[in-house]
Amino acid sequence: MVVYAQRAKEAYKGVPVVIGGIEASLRRIAHYDYWSDKVRRSVLPDSKADLLIYGNAERAIVALAHRLAAGEKIGEITDLRGTGVMRQEIPDEWLEIDSSELDQSGRLGPKRDPYQESPDCSESDSDTSRVVGFHQRPKAEDRSKCVVRLPSHDQVSDDPVLYAHASRVFHLETNPGNARALVQRHGKRDVWLNPPPIPLETEELDRLYELPYTRRPHPAYGDAKNPAWEMIRFSIPIMRGCFGGCTFCSITEHEGRIIQSRSEASVLHEIETLRDSSPDFTGIISDLGGPTSNMYQMRCKNEHVESSCRRLSCVFPGICKHMNTDHKALTQLYRHARALKGIKRVFIASGLRYDLAVRDPEYIKELVTHHVGGYLKIAPEHTEAGPLEMMMKPGIGTYDRFKRLFEKYSKEAGKEQYLIPYFIAAHPGTTDRDMLNLALWLKENGFRPDQVQAFLPTPLAIASAMYHTGRNPLRKVKRGKESVAVPRGTKQRRLHKAFLRYHDAENWPLLREALKAMGRADLIGNGKRHLVPAWQPAGTAKEYHERGGAAKPAKRQVKRGGRKTGKIGKRRAKRKPSRHR
Numbered sequence: 001m002v003v004y005a006q007r008a009k010e011a012y013k014g015v016p017v018v019i020g021g022i023e024a025s026l027r028r029i030a031h032y033d034y035w036s037d038k039v040r041r042s043v044l045p046d047s048k049a050d051l052l053i054y055g056n057a058e059r060a061i062v063a064l065a066h067r068l069a070a071g072e073k074i075g076e077i078t079d080l081r082g083t084g085v086m087r088q089e090i091p092d093e094w095l096e097i098d099s100s101e102l103d104q105s106g107r108l109g110p111k112r113d114p115y116q117e118s119p120d121c122s123e124s125d126s127d128t129s130r131v132v133g134f135h136q137r138p139k140a141e142d143r144s145k146c147v148v149r150l151p152s153h154d155q156v157s158d159d160p161v162l163y164a165h166a167s168r169v170f171h172l173e174t175n176p177g178n179a180r181a182l183v184q185r186h187g188k189r190d191v192w193l194n195p196p197p198i199p200l201e202t203e204e205l206d207r208l209y210e211l212p213y214t215r216r217p218h219p220a221y222g223d224a225k226n227p228a229w230e231m232i233r234f235s236i237p238i239m240r241g242c243f244g245g246c247t248f249c250s251i252t253e254h255e256g257r258i259i260q261s262r263s264e265a266s267v268l269h270e271i272e273t274l275r276d277s278s279p280d281f282t283g284i285i286s287d288l289g290g291p292t293s294n295m296y297q298m299r300c301k302n303e304h305v306e307s308s309c310r311r312l313s314c315v316f317p318g319i320c321k322h323m324n325t326d327h328k329a330l331t332q333l334y335r336h337a338r339a340l341k342g343i344k345r346v347f348i349a350s351g352l353r354y355d356l357a358v359r360d361p362e363y364i365k366e367l368v369t370h371h372v373g374g375y376l377k378i379a380p381e382h383t384e385a386g387p388l389e390m391m392m393k394p395g396i397g398t399y400d401r402f403k404r405l406f407e408k409y410s411k412e413a414g415k416e417q418y419l420i421p422y423f424i425a426a427h428p429g430t431t432d433r434d435m436l437n438l439a440l441w442l443k444e445n446g447f448r449p450d451q452v453q454a455f456l457p458t459p460l461a462i463a464s465a466m467y468h469t470g471r472n473p474l475r476k477v478k479r480g481k482e483s484v485a486v487p488r489g490t491k492q493r494r495l496h497k498a499f500l501r502y503h504d505a506e507n508w509p510l511l512r513e514a515l516k517a518m519g520r521a522d523l524i525g526n527g528k529r530h531l532v533p534a535w536q537p538a539g540t541a542k543e544y545h546e547r548g549g550a551a552k553p554a555k556r557q558v559k560r561g562g563r564k565t566g567k568i569g570k571r572r573a574k575r576k577p578s579r580h581r
């Protein structure tokens with residue numbers, strides 16, 4: 001994007017260049033970049049674009065087009081919500097607030113003068129021993145004319161505590177009902193971010209989906225196979241946004257926390273259009289969903305409370321009492337969608353918030369009876385409280401409640417269906433012991449995951465800030481001892497992944513070594529209560545054998561019920577359907 005924008009600027013002199021989309025959105029302020037292991041500058045100054053648009057940008061694009069058409073210069077359009085611009089200085093009419101006054105990351109000193117012109121963050125950060133403090137500021141300030149100064153790019157690059165602090169302040173300023181503008185120094189200029197866009201109303205969202213899309217990949221792809229398109233070509237988005245706040249995910253930073261839903265009529269109309277206009281359509285809708293499958297039409301019950309709310313999640317640590325968790329509209333939509341002429345099946349493939357679903361057993365019954373194709377993927381992400389808290393995910397007890405309902409309704413429907421739980425290895429806040437406990441849970445519950453993922457930091461996500469800084473931006477950021485355990489380095493990340501695939505012989509040498517180091521050698525052996533066998537099959541874990549490790553004789557493998565080779569293994573495989581992914 002940086003190179004494209006620069007080349008566009010060179011090629012079309014005098015033509016405004018506007019950047020947007022998910023890449024620009026998530027790189028709108030200084031951010032940790034996993035691939036270069038560096039804190040990078042906002043893409044706005046580096047791309048030399050005139051304007052950055054973040055989030056779902058329809059409002060900003062339309063307003064920008066009208067204003068340009070009316071003769072305004074791009075450099076004069078500095079006040080559009082959901083955009084970022086470069087500025088030399090703070091305009092006179094604005095009140096600048098040093099973010100360290102909101103959540104101070106340095107010495108608890110005398111109160112700052114909130115009207116001070118350019119408070120210097122670094123001044124309060126020189127001392128590493130003192131804790132965070134809140135400063136009282138005048139209550140009557142006009143938020144629409146307040147701009148919060150984040151520590152500069154140079155400061156967050158050099159100081160992990162300031163990075164974590166900036167991440168926290170950034171995330172606290174994401175509710176369009178009360179967010180203030182943000183500003184962050186990059187060299188001699190400021191990146192200025194206006195507050196997030198106002199969410200679209202249902203009628204507005206419907207109008208967008210009525211535009212004449214071709215529903216085809218870009219012609220530049222020609223006849224090439226396009227897996228991304230294959231996956232979504234028969235799926236219908238019903239909503240945007242997510243109020244879950246999972247820290248490893250960047251959806252909220254892009255689409256916002258307020259759910260924007262299409263009307264039922266609009267969704268049904270799109271299904272009919274798909275049916276009538278796609279020669280390849282077989283009558284199967286692969287998904288009715290969005291960032292989640294079941295936040296459709298869910299919103300804070302009180303508009304006033306919503307607009308003043310500063311919480312990062314509406315469902316963590318528990319579901320907020322102000323949240324409307326009614327699934328009736330969604331259940332109704334499912335019923336009407338599958339009743340449409342020519343529609344054989346409607347599947348639900350988007351991620352399900354099972355903590356919300358358990359509040360409405362009728363919804364689960366509907367889902368399980370009609371919309372699951374044998375397997376339903378859900379994402380508890382972990383079983384242990386430490387990592388779950390850092391992820392802002394519900395406890396595993398909620399998963400168990402959902403599982404009971406899932407199995408009950410599957411049985412009532414006469415269907416053999418399975419849940420496929422997804423887990424993340426090496427998430428910040430995860431210890432080796434947490435991964436061991438997760439592996440034991442997987443074994444006890446009969447899961448042998450095929451594909452597993454280790455945490456990868458995405459720009460702007462809170463968990464990425466944890467990864468980079470070892471601090472927890474979910475709380476006031478302090479200097480001193482408090483830190484988050486962050487699995488780092490190839491060896492520990494490999495080990496965490498290996499715990500998820502405890503059944504894979506390739507991982508056994510690594511797991512045996514770790515279990516011994518953890519004082520859990522009792523889990524090595526050939527019985528049911530053991531996690532990994534004491535022996536190593538021939539042809540596996542090459543390095544282990546190269547180091548002189550002994551392989552188990554082939555005959556013995558069969559006797560102990562090797563799944564693929566022995567008779568016992570074959571019998572077992574026949575008896576029990578695969579529940580593995």
Ligand code: SF4
Nearest residue numbers: 300309314320322323
């Ligand atoms: S008050 Fe509760 S439901 Fe409403 S926006 Fe805040 S956290 Fe969400």
